[in-house]
Amino acid sequence: MATQENDEDDMEINPAKMLFPADETHGNGPLPMAMLTQDTLTSSSSETEQHYMPSIESTLVIRQLPSQGLSFKLWPAATTLVTLLDQFCSHPSNSPLASSLSNGCQLNILELGSGTGLVGMAAAAILGAKVTVTDLPHVLTNLQFNVDANAGLISLRGGSVHVAPLRWGEAEANDVAVVGREFDVILASDVVYHDHLFDPLLVTLRLFLNSGEPEPKKKKMNFVMAHLRRWKKDSVFFKKAKKLFDVETIHADLPCNGARVGVVVYRMTGKAKSSKSSSQCS
Ligand SMILES: C[S@@+](CC[C@H](N)C(=O)[O-])C[C@H]1O[C@@H](n2cnc3c(N)ncnc32)[C@H](O)[C@@H]1O
Numbered sequence: 001m002a003t004q005e006n007d008e009d010d011m012e013i014n015p016a017k018m019l020f021p022a023d024e025t026h027g028n029g030p031l032p033m034a035m036l037t038q039d040t041l042t043s044s045s046s047e048t049e050q051h052y053m054p055s056i057e058s059t060l061v062i063r064q065l066p067s068q069g070l071s072f073k074l075w076p077a078a079t080t081l082v083t084l085l086d087q088f089c090s091h092p093s094n095s096p097l098a099s100s101l102s103n104g105c106q107l108n109i110l111e112l113g114s115g116t117g118l119v120g121m122a123a124a125a126i127l128g129a130k131v132t133v134t135d136l137p138h139v140l141t142n143l144q145f146n147v148d149a150n151a152g153l154i155s156l157r158g159g160s161v162h163v164a165p166l167r168w169g170e171a172e173a174n175d176v177a178v179v180g181r182e183f184d185v186i187l188a189s190d191v192v193y194h195d196h197l198f199d200p201l202l203v204t205l206r207l208f209l210n211s212g213e214p215e216p217k218k219k220k221m222n223f224v225m226a227h228l229r230r231w232k233k234d235s236v237f238f239k240k241a242k243k244l245f246d247v248e249t250i251h252a253d254l255p256c257n258g259a260r261v262g263v264v265v266y267r268m269t270g271k272a273k274s275s276k277s278s279s280q281c282s
Helices: 022-026 076-090 118-127 137-156 170-179 195-209 234-244
Strands: 047-053 058-064 108-111 130-135 160-165 185-189 222-227 245-252 264-270
Touching: 047 076, 047 118, 058 118, 058 137, 076 118, 076 185, 076 222, 076 264, 108 118, 118 130, 118 137, 118 160, 118 185, 130 137, 130 170, 137 160, 160 170, 170 195, 185 195, 195 222, 195 234, 195 264, 234 245
Parallel strands: 108 130, 108 185, 130 160, 185 222
Antiparallel strands: 047 058, 222 264, 245 264
C-alpha cells in the first residue's frame, strides 16, 4: 500500500483511549534525576516484558519502569514496528518496509525517542543492523540497561546497538552532529503526541532528511514512523511534515480494543528533486 496520508480532521478521538501515564499532563520535561537513583531503577516497580520474534526464533527482554513516566514504558506503535520488522525478515518482498530496508548491505539505523529501546534492538537483532538508539538524557540509563540485557543475542545476529542522547529541536542540533548523519533509515514509534514537540521533532527530521542530495549511488535516507493517533491535533504535525517531506502511508493496523483507529506507519523522505535513485551500496 502506498497512499497519501489523510488529514482526517473530523475524526473523533476519544481521550479516554489515551494511554499516557500521570506525568504526561505536566509536560514532557525530564524527571528529576533524584527520582532515577539506582534504587528506583532496580525497585519492584519495574516490569520485565519478553518479545518473541518468530522470524529469528529469539526473544528480546525489556525492563519497563511505568512509575517513572511515559519514556519508560512500551507504547503500542512500537509493537507494530517490531511485528513489521519480523514479517520483513520472513517475507521481505511482501513487506511494507521493503523499500526502506532493502539495500543489500548492513543497514545503519537511527531510532528517535527510543524509550525502552525495543524497536531499535529488534531492528539490530532481526536485520543484523548497526543501530543507534536515542532519547532524552534522563531516559538513557534504562535504555542502556535494556541494550546490555540483549547484547548477546544482538551480537550473535551480527547487529550492534549504541545508546546516545538526541534531543529534538533547533538548540539541540549539536546532538545530531555527535551521532552523525550517516544513516540509511530512521525509525520512531509514538513520537507524535505533544503539540509542543511537533516543531522540535520536525527540525531534527529536517537535519537528516533535507540535508542536501544523497551521495551518488546512495539511497535516500528515509524515516519510518509508527503512530497511534489519539488527538485531532496530531494532524497539525502531518500537515507540517507534508510541506517538508514526501509522506506515504505504508501500513495501517486494524483498530483493536474498541479503539476507532489502529497504528499507522508512515514513510517520509526529503522532497524529491528527481525520481532517480540507486540501491547500490556506497
Ligand atoms: C510516547 S514515548 C514512545 C517511546 C517508544 N518509542 C515506544 O514507542 O515505546 C515518546 C518518546 O519520545 C521521547 N521524547 C520526548 N520528547 C523528546 C525530545 N524533545 N527529544 C528526544 N526525545 C524525546 C520520550 O522520552 C519518549 O521516550
